[in-house]
Amino acid sequence: MEHPIFALRAGDMQVRRYERNGHTLTVLPGATGCATIHDKDLWIYCISQLIEAANRGREIGPTVRFTAFDFLATTHRGTSGRAYERMSEMLRRLKGTVVETSIETAGLRERRGFGLIEGWRVIEKSQDAGRMVAVEVDLPKWLFRSVQAKRVLTLSSAYFRLRKPLDRRIYELARKHCGEQPRWRISLAVLHQKSGSMGELRRFRFDVKALAESGNLPDYLMAIDLQRDMVTFYANGPKGKLAEVKDMLAGRPNASLKAHQKAHSARSRRR
């Protein structure tokens, strides 16, 4: 996806419209607002469920079934009653947000519209109102096809640890545009556009500067040239040693989970 579909802010009711060489994309929020970058976690979760199932040699279809608890836990969310409610809101926003595209080629214009998910189903136990037993999400066909074709971008598990919506978006962009190349250079104005941030440029500049200085962006280093208003991303070798060591120091999921399991089994052996 070239243009930012997901909003950075909750309850965003703005209609966004992007245009690039005879190619327009319109994002129409549903009644409860536009799907946010956090809602995208549900997408990513469903996709990874499918990929995992496929890797185990199981038959996969566009419908993904899972428990609410598992989703909340694996995306590092809380599991409060409010978190469950928010999950329903997520489904509603994903379903309600409509994306329309229009492509012009050789004098023909084709327009299409689609939701971010086809539909959803939450199965609750009736005698104990409100308990979500299982959730089913129907992914749109085009998304399912790109999963089958393995054309989905893999994200570092550190992605879920990125709290700031803007940081997440910038990481995605770096991942997409810089990828494995040693570096990627872009003007702040264009990055601002690509990010989908609705704030003013000066504020965006301030936020990007903060991100660069914090060094919180996984896999990449950022340098800002304030004179020319350019940002450069340097790939830190996503598979390199340095990244692994940094993961460990930062106590990121994979490293820390293994360490925790080790400690745990040592404890049980002593007992």
Added chain:
DNA sequence: AGGCCGACATGAGAAAGAAT
């Protein structure tokens, strides 16, 4: 332009109750 505040929202984690 740069920076701060606050409205409205998300997020983490502890502790405890419920289900299996």
Added chain:
DNA sequence: ATTCTTTCTCATGTCGGCCT
């Protein structure tokens, strides 16, 4: 006993508005 679910509390995010 273990796993799931809820409630509570505190910390942090975006961005419009406001001040300097």
